[in-house]
Amino acid sequence: MLTTATRPPCPPLQHTETPFILQIDGSTDEKLDVCFTPSHTSIDALPGPTSARRAPVDELVAGYPRLAGFMSLAPETVILRRFTALNIQNLLYLQAELKHLETELRAQEKFDAQTEKGKRQMYARDWFWLSMSEEDEDGRQWGIVKRMRGVLKEYNEALLQQQSLAKLQTPSKSALRTVQDWLARPTDGNYSLIGRDCRIWGYRFTTTDQARDLINPLANREDRFSAHLLSYLLPTSKTSTASQSLPFLRESALEAQLQRCSVICRITAIVTAVIASLLPVVSVVILYSLSSMKARLGVMAGFDTLFAFLLAGCATVRRGEVFAATAAFAAVQVVFIGTSGGGNGNGMG
Numbered sequence: 259m260l261t262t263a264t265r266p267p268c269p270p271l272q273h274t275e276t277p278f279i280l281q282i283d284g285s286t287d288e289k290l291d292v293c294f295t296p297s298h299t300s301i302d303a304l305p306g307p308t309s310a311r312r313a314p315v316d317e318l319v320a321g322y323p324r325l326a327g328f329m330s331l332a333p334e335t336v337i338l339r340r341f342t343a344l345n346i347q348n349l350l351y352l353q354a355e356l357k358h359l360e361t362e363l364r365a366q367e368k369f370d371a372q373t374e375k376g377k378r379q380m381y382a383r384d385w386f387w388l389s390m391s392e393e394d395e396d397g398r399q400w401g402i403v404k405r406m407r408g409v410l411k412e413y414n415e416a417l418l419q420q421q422s423l424a425k426l427q428t429p430s431k432s433a434l435r436t437v438q439d440w441l442a443r444p445t446d447g448n449y450s451l452i453g454r455d456c457r458i459w460g461y462r463f464t465t466t467d468q469a470r471d472l473i474n475p476l477a478n479r480e481d482r483f484s485a486h487l488l489s490y491l492l493p494t495s496k497t498s499t500a501s502q503s504l505p506f507l508r509e510s511a512l513e514a515q516l517q518r519c520s521v522i523c524r525i526t527a528i529v530t531a532v533i534a535s536l537l538p539v540v541s542v543v544i545l546y547s548l549s550s551m552k553a554r555l556g557v558m559a560g561f562d563t564l565f566a567f568l569l570a571g572c573a574t575v576r577r578g579e580v581f582a583a584t585a586a587f588a589a590v591q592v593v594f595i596g597t598s599g600g601g602n603g604n605g606m607g
Contacts, residue, residue, distance in 0.1 A: 320450040328440055328447075333476035334433040335440075339458055340423055340471040349420065352413040359406045366399045429474040438462045530572050537565060538587065542594055551595075558591045 315327040329335045370378040376396050380387040391397040437459050441447035449456065460468025541561040548554050566584045 316445075320448065322451070324450070325441075325447065329437075332436075334430070334474065335437050336476045337429045337434060337437055337459060337472050337474055339469050340426070340473045342471045345416070345420055345423070349413070349416055352409060352416060355409050356406070356413060359402060359409060363399070363402045363406065366402060370396070370399055423473070426473040426475050427477060429472055429477065433474065433477070434459065434468075434472070435462065526572075533568060533572075537561070537568070538590060541591060545591065545594060546598060554595055558588065558595070561591065562588045 315324060315331070318324040318327045329337075367382055370381050373379065376394065377387040377391070378396055381391065381399055382388075388400055388403075391400050438461060441449060441451075441459060442462060458469045458472075541557070544557055544561075545554050548557065562584055565587050566580055569583055570580050
C-alpha cells in the first residue's frame, strides 16, 4: 500500500505552463503557441528547422536520459558515487564466508587423513584422488574446495576493484556546482529525478544532502597550476535569463568553455616546461657570477626552495617525489660549486 510522505525526496517539479513558439512553415510567418510543462510537451515536436536549432540534450526525455546526455557533453560532469561503505561491507561478507570455508576445509582434511575408508588418506597427497572423489560418496572435501574457489575469485576481484576505485579522483567543486546548477535549472534538469538517488549530488547552496564519496571517473587529471588558473579564469556562471530563453545555445556555450579550458591547459603546460628548463640554467649563471662562497650557498638555498615550491604547486607529484627532485637539483648545484672557482674570484668569501 502506497503512503504519502510528509516531505518529498526532492523538490517538486514546477509544472508552470510556458509559451513555446513553434515555426510551422519556414517560408511563412505563421506561428503557433503551444503550452508545455517541463516534463512533456502537449504535441510532438515536428521535424524541420526548429528541431535542428535545439540542443540534442533538450530533446531527450527528462530524467536519466537527459542527465546522461548532459554528462556526455563534458567528462568533468560525470560524477557518480563510489559507495565506499557498501563495497567494504561486501568485502567483509566475502571475508567471513572464506573464513568459514577455510575452517570447514581444515576440519574435513583432518577427518579424511585419519579415515582408512577408500582413498581418503590420499586426498592431501594426490590431487587426482581428491578430484575423483566427486564421483564417490567421499567428495565432501572436493566440494568445499570448489565452493572456496568461487568465493576466492569474487573476493580477489572485489579487492582489485576497490584498489582501482581508490585511484579515481574526486570531482572538483566547479564541476559539482555545474551539475547542481543544471539539475536546478527549470529549462534543464528541473529536479526531474524523484527517486532516492535524487539527493546524491546535493544542492547549490547546501552540503547536508550531498554524498561524501563522489568520484569523477572520466575527468582528465590536471596539474594544480592549471586547476587553480581555470578556477580563476573560468568561474562557474550563474543561471541567466539568456540561458533560459535560448536553450539551444547552452550546448555550444559549454563546448566553447571546454575549448577554452583546453587552450589554458596547453598554455600552462608550455609555461611550466619553460620554467623547468630555465631554472637550472639561471641558477648556474647566478652562481657563476658570485665570488663569495656564503653568497653562493645562500643563492643555492633560495633556488632549492623555489624549485620545491614550484614543483609542489605546479605539478601533480607526491611528497617523496618533491624531496627526490629537490635533492637532485641541489646535487647539480653542489657539483658546480665544488668544481668552479667562481667567475669573479677564487670562490672564497
